Amino acid sequence: MSGHDDSTSYDLAVIGGGIMGSAAAIQAAEGGMQTVLIEKSELGSGASGVNAGTLSLQIKRVRLMPYAIRGHALWEHAGDRVGFRRTGGLTLAFTEPEAERLTTTMAMKKEAGAPIVMKSPAEVAALEPGLNKQVVLASYCAEDGYANSSLTGVYYRGLLAGAGVRVHERLAVDGIARSNGAFILITAAGPIRAKRILIACGGWMKDVAAMLGVDLPIRVRINTVAVTERCPPVVGSVIGHATGLLTLKQKTNGTILIGGGWQGRGTPKDGRGEVVAESLLTNLRLAQFAVPALGSSRIARVWTGFEPNVPDFYPLAGALPGVPDAFILGCVRGGYTIGPYIGRLMGDLILGREPEMPLFDPARFAPAKAQAAATH
Structure with missing residues (x-):
């Protein structure tokens, strides 16, 4: 107006x-x-409108878990109006140190109220056969999913x-x-x-x-998100990595959204942030390692969004x-x-x-x- x-x-x-x-x-x-x-x-x-739309309890901080659970319920209530989908989510560990970190972290998040269970490599392969077979351990939350932030x-x-x-x-x-x-x-x-x-x-x-x-000591991160062209079905769950450096999901139209907090450059005063090629490529390499079929997919669009934080x-x-x-x-x-x-x-x-x-x-x-x- x-x-x-x-x-x-x-x-x-x-x-x-x-x-x-x-x-x-x-x-x-x-x-x-x-x-x-x-x-x-x-x-x-x-x-609010340019993030990857991930609704994963597994990637929330322990102290914020009660807020995340209630927020997740509000998105679920909004349903189709925001493109809500509950798909379940897997967070993957590919090495023993990653598995130890995942076990410790998810135990705390489960205690905070997130319905998280651990999955063996065989269970992961049965649930998501398109994932890299080098998975050592994974955590799973049936409540995880996504909405359409646009x-x-x-x-x-x-x-x-x-x-x-x-x-x-x-x-x-x-x-x-x-x-x-x-x-x-x-x-x-x-x-x-x-x-x-x-x-x-x-x-x-x-x-x-x-x-x-x-x-106030507010700083700003410039998070990068990428989306592929439409692909045949390769993954049904929301996929993350034990380091927190990957979020990945395939939407109902076949496109795959890839994020994980990899940084671009710029400031809010400048308008939209700028994509940094090396940062984006590192994100995409990790995504392709987790889901090898991504190697035959093309990126259709990449964008950034500003995320403020305090110390x-x-x-x-x-x-x-x-x-x-x-x-x-x-x-x-x-x-x-x-x-x-x-x-x-x-x-x-x-x-x-x-x-x-x-x-x-x-x-x-x-x-x-x-x-x-x-x-x-």
Whole structure:
């Protein structure tokens, strides 16, 4: 939506129209807040829409597992609207050290609630005959699967409309001021006034928080994803590797999506990141080693997406330190899976409710003075 006369003073303005910002906006609106969402591009056009769509509990950190399980259930509930498929997932070890690492890691994740079982080489071969026969051990989770991340924007656009959230797409926030206890968001189409704000704009969060004088140690990874041409069926499960450096799945149309966090280059300010050939080739070599039939497939497209993180790799989810009525949400590893749920929790926090599960206070990275201000 471009061009507007927003004389309304909203209860909440959400900056960022990805999964987390949208989910928080919907929760706040359904809780009675008059809510506006501002997105500099289109809904779901950032990391929420360009990731590989993997919904694997096996690749989630132990402490985040309860959030991932609940987020996974929300994607399953969305079903065909987001292209949800439960395929089961295998994480492979090809050496004894990898097998030891896999055994230890998956035991902790199973204890955290993921329904993971270990599979012998013979069981792996029976389940997925197209995999490399050098598998030493694998873990399996029947809940693993994927959704179509390119449907994120369409899906949330409908939910936002249903909740009565005012949405402005292709409208950047150029500055934030304070006046009479409210925030004034400066945009090319005019000011937007709100009592509270939520910063949930992914790789751009650091810059927006800086508009309020808050410096958070947010860094950005430039993850690369590749997709092949349509191929005959070669693998049915979501495939990962014990190192965490591979995700692979064949979709119903025959294309195979390949990821694993291999890095491109660039910054959010520059727009889309740039693919680094050597990084991509290393990713593809590992994928072909795991699934040898990929050697006869051609790559159709490669792209990148920005994934923000902080030094401890746990989310920023809570009040913005030192700025009353401002909140921030992002830096969630596995954010595609976890996003719908942690967004709901943030909406509850903004509504003044006690979230069902604890959030991750951003004040842990703030200077002592800002931490003190945030607790008073």
